[in-house]
Amino acid sequence: MTSEELLQELSDAIISCKKDAVLAAVEKAKSEIPASEIIEKGLAAGMNEVGVLFERGKLFLPHVMMAADAMTAGVSLLEAGMPAGDQGKKLGVIVNGTVEGDVHDIGKSIVSTMLQSAGFEVHDIGRDVPIRNFVEKAKETGADMIGLSALMTTTLPGQKEVIELLKEGGLREKVKVMIGGAPATQAWAEKIGADCYAENASEAVTRAKELLL
Ligand code: B12
Missing domain, CATH: 1.10.1240.10 (Methionine synthase domain)
Known part of the structure; x- marks a missing residue:
């Protein structure tokens, strides 16, 4: 075949x-x-x-x-067969999850897997994640980046709220934000002040490397 x-x-x-x-x-x-x-x-x-x-x-x-x-x-x-990506120094620490109100997690999990096998330390905090948990997990892990997935137009605003909460906590300069999910776009990323948007998991790896290395 x-x-x-x-x-x-x-x-x-x-x-x-x-x-x-x-x-x-x-x-x-x-x-x-x-x-x-x-x-x-x-x-x-x-x-x-x-x-x-x-x-x-x-x-x-x-x-x-x-x-x-x-x-x-x-x-x-x-x-099971993918490289663990844990040899030597990590490329960076990324907290990844699907925002509050949204249970779609297939794409988000693929992004986590691909980032991990590319050599990032990934903390996947699941789906339907309360906004403040993203910020708390980023603090706890010393994250360099937060990944935010949203699959519904109704949950997209959650991505903006995480960025606002990072600003309030004085963390915005320290933590990059990458957004994704079917209704997200480059224009939306720019509008809410995210650092980048990626259309799929391989692009997410490329963007993360561009921003963190
Ligand atoms: C599978 C699915 C479900 C499954 C989810 C199972 C699961 N564990 O995830 C189930 C059946 C549970 C479900 C439920 C619902 N769903 Co649904 N679902 C879908 C469907 C068909 C496919 C989504 C998917 O998995 N795609 C495959 C993956 C691989 O693609 P992806 O998620 O887009 O991810 C890729 C990229 O977007 C990107 N990406 C994703 N996340 C991230 C994150 C970062 C950081 C980055 C960089 C990139 C990135 O990379 C991924 C890999 O390439 C979509 C249709 C669609 N066109 O998207 C509807 C859809 C998203 N669902 C929809 C709806 C409305 C619902 C429900 C409300 C039920 C209903 N009435 O239909 C509930 C939602 C409940 C809730 N509160 O969340 C609507 C949303 C409409 C809207 N408002 O925008 C859609 C668009 C279908 C439709 N046209 O009606 N759903």
């Missing part, structure tokens, strides 16, 4: 919403294609299609939940 066919199989397995099919496709692809590509060009591409089908009323919420579950299992299978 060519790489294109393997990636298509991964994407189709996610769209089928079947965990077994996803795990089998990952097993098959993992010796042929780098983990980051399997995630972004295979699994995440399928998940985006699931989103489109959901919006068109062709798939319903239970399907989306099954696809999400299958995607998480596929990513976990790959994590």
Whole structure:
């Protein structure tokens, strides 16, 4: 099978919403294609299609939940084989999470995994995280950067609130802020005074290196 066919199989397995099919496709692809590509060009591409089908009323919420579950299992299978990124000095400390009111965490977790395997020390504080917890965790860990994920237009303002709280605490100069999630944009990042926006996990690694190294 060519790489294109393997990636298509991964994407189709996610769209089928079947965990077994996803795990089998990952097993098959993992010796042929780098983990980051399997995630972004295979699994995440399928998940985006699931989103489109959901919006068109062709798939319903239970399907989306099954696809999400299958995607998480596929990513976990790959994590085992990814470089731990813990040799030698860390590139920097990053606190990453999904803002309050938002339970979407698949993309955020992929970003954490990729940053970690690139050599950053990542503290993933989960989803639906109260605004002040980001700032407290950053203080506690001496973080160089906070990553903020938001998947809904209604939760995007949470990214702005974290930046405001950092300013209030006199920490804004010390801690960089990187934002992401489907409704976030470069223009939004500029509007709220974030240091950068990244569209996907590999871009997040590039941006983090640009800002922290
Ligand atoms: C899967 C999914 C779910 C799953 C989430 C499971 C989970 N554990 O995450 C479940 C079923 C639980 C769910 C629930 C809901 N969902 Co939903 N969901 C989706 C769906 C289909 C896909 C999201 C996803 O995982 N994509 C795949 C990942 C890989 O992509 P990603 O998240 O975008 O992440 C990438 C980038 O954005 C970026 N990135 C992400 N985070 C970060 C962070 C940083 C720092 C950086 C740099 C980059 C970055 O890198 C990632 C990797 O490349 C989207 C549709 C869509 N188009 O996004 C809707 C969607 C986000 N959901 C939506 C809604 C409304 C809901 C619900 C309210 C239920 C409902 N009525 O539909 C609830 C929300 C409850 C809540 N309070 O949060 C809406 C939001 C609309 C809006 N207001 O903007 C969407 C857009 C669907 C729609 N069109 O209606 N959902």
